[in-house]
Amino acid sequence: MSAVRFRLSLQALALATAFGVAGSAAVLTPAPALAQAPTTNARGLPDFTDLVDLVGPSVVNIRTLERASARGGAEGGPDEEMLEFFRRFGIPIPPGVVPRGPRQGPPSDEARPRGVGSGFVLSADGFVMTNAHVVDGADEVIVTLTDKREFKARIVGADTRTDVAVVKIEATGLVPVKVGDINRLRVGEWVMAIGSPFGLENTVTAGIVSAKQRDTGDYLPFIQTDVAINPGNSGGPLINMRGEVVGINSQIYSRSGGFQGISFAIPIDEAVRVSNELRASGRVTRGRIGVRIDQVSKEVAESLGMAQPKGALVRGVEPDSPAAKAGVEPGDIILKFDGKEIDKSVDLPRLVGNTKPGTRSAMTVLRRGSQRDLNVVVAELEPERPEARAAAPEPTPVPSSNAVQSLGLTLAELSADEAKALKVRGGVRVMGVTGPATRAGLREGDVIVAVANTEVTSVKDVEAALARLEKNKPVNLLLRRGEWAQYAVVRPQAR
Helix, strand or coil, X not given: CCHHHHHHHHHHHHHHHHCCCCCCCXXXXXXXXXXXXXXXXXXXXXXXXXXXXXXXXXXXXXXXXXXXXXXXXXXXXXXXXXXXXXXXXXXXXXXXXXXXXCCCCXXXXXXXXXXXXXXXXXXXXXXXXXXXXXXXXXXXXXXXXXCCCEEEEEEEEEECCCCEEEEECCCCCCCCCEECCHHHCCCXXXXXXXXXXXXXXXXXXXXXXXXXXXXXXXXXXXXXXXXXXXXXXXXXXXXXXXXXXXXXXXXXXXXXXXXXXXXXXXEHHHHHHXXXXXXXXXXXXXXXXXXXXXXXXXXXXXXXXXXXXXXXXXXXXXXXXXXXXXXXXXXXXXXXXXXXXXXXXXXXXXXXXXXCCCCEEEEXXXXXXXXXXXXXXXXXXXXXCCCCCCCCCCCCEECCCHHHHHCCEEEEECCHHHHHHHCCCCCEEEEEECHHHHHCXXXXXXXXXXXXXXXXXXXXXXXXXXXXXXXXXXXXXXXXXXXXXXXXXXCCXXX
């Protein structure tokens, strides 16, 4: 026995003796666990093959065409980078995809390729759902089924605000999708997409739900996933492991134009609601009350005595609008609409938009620290009006007190004509801003209508309101800037 092996044997025997192991030879046994590790349900990777067989026949490829003469010789088809992608990897160029280039010869009425997208069958009688941006501006829409049948589709309707569109084809033997319950969708669960990225039909990608209720628009809380979505996937279905469609793949977050791990889908419940209106009338009717809103910041919430920032801050009220007739004022914070709480400002346009025009709805607003209940008759949404700006003669600055100077403000009285033009009972005009006022975002020309939740109609009112406050304490100001209102919290300089 070598010296090294002998020393190791002696060490093993010594360890065995020290731990009370009987016998002349060391017996090695597994060490007991210090604590029982929590058990988890070990799961293998999901198998999507059955889902593809189940839902695949319901997914369609959508190809759009445009008339060259209608576009004055516009170019169509994909760019050279996309074609190079096909060539480099030896992928056959999809039918109808041609290089983009200048037209030769006189204009013709020939239909030229415009774009490629995806969609899915809503009903056995030929209604197909897709994105509005897929068919927007198209002169012809061609729908290709998985069995290679092609049909010229009729655009039933498209809603750009939600990016949902419905087209109709005259076909038989269609397999409609099964619509899922969005309330059962959980963050972290597996989902699958089928579509035509870069025109490659019936492409399957998968991932998980990354987040729900992701706010990227006024009317839709999107589903965020890490499913690979690329140009051409738009309009295709997002499918859960039960084979149900839970969303329409619509957008990606990308700095390069390609997939970077973040994609967004329109929740299917919102999409179906919109599609039902499109099928019934070809358009979507939404409610409006005529307010411009903003998020309530933490500083504004604290200055108004709110426990947390919530609600929708009214920055402006359209003249003769439902909100104006109901008594809503700029600077109000809408806390509830039709009995439903407004947690974030984006909640309000969704609730109002889903309300049938002509409905009388109750609202709860916070006005300068006090809650008020109002009733508003919802009107039908119409195109936005251009912002009006009130012109005013140059006022004369008023000598500022120490309290006003500590805010970095130079003020002037507001004339009766100016107050009438702004539709306010009174206020003071900001003639100059420095230091604290500049940092708080005030500008020359702003009109201060309230200081620390107290209405002001003159510079003396401002000074009186400031005199009642604790020295050097932040002051919240309600401003009018043109037709729109906002809050600013100014931290005065020490004095």
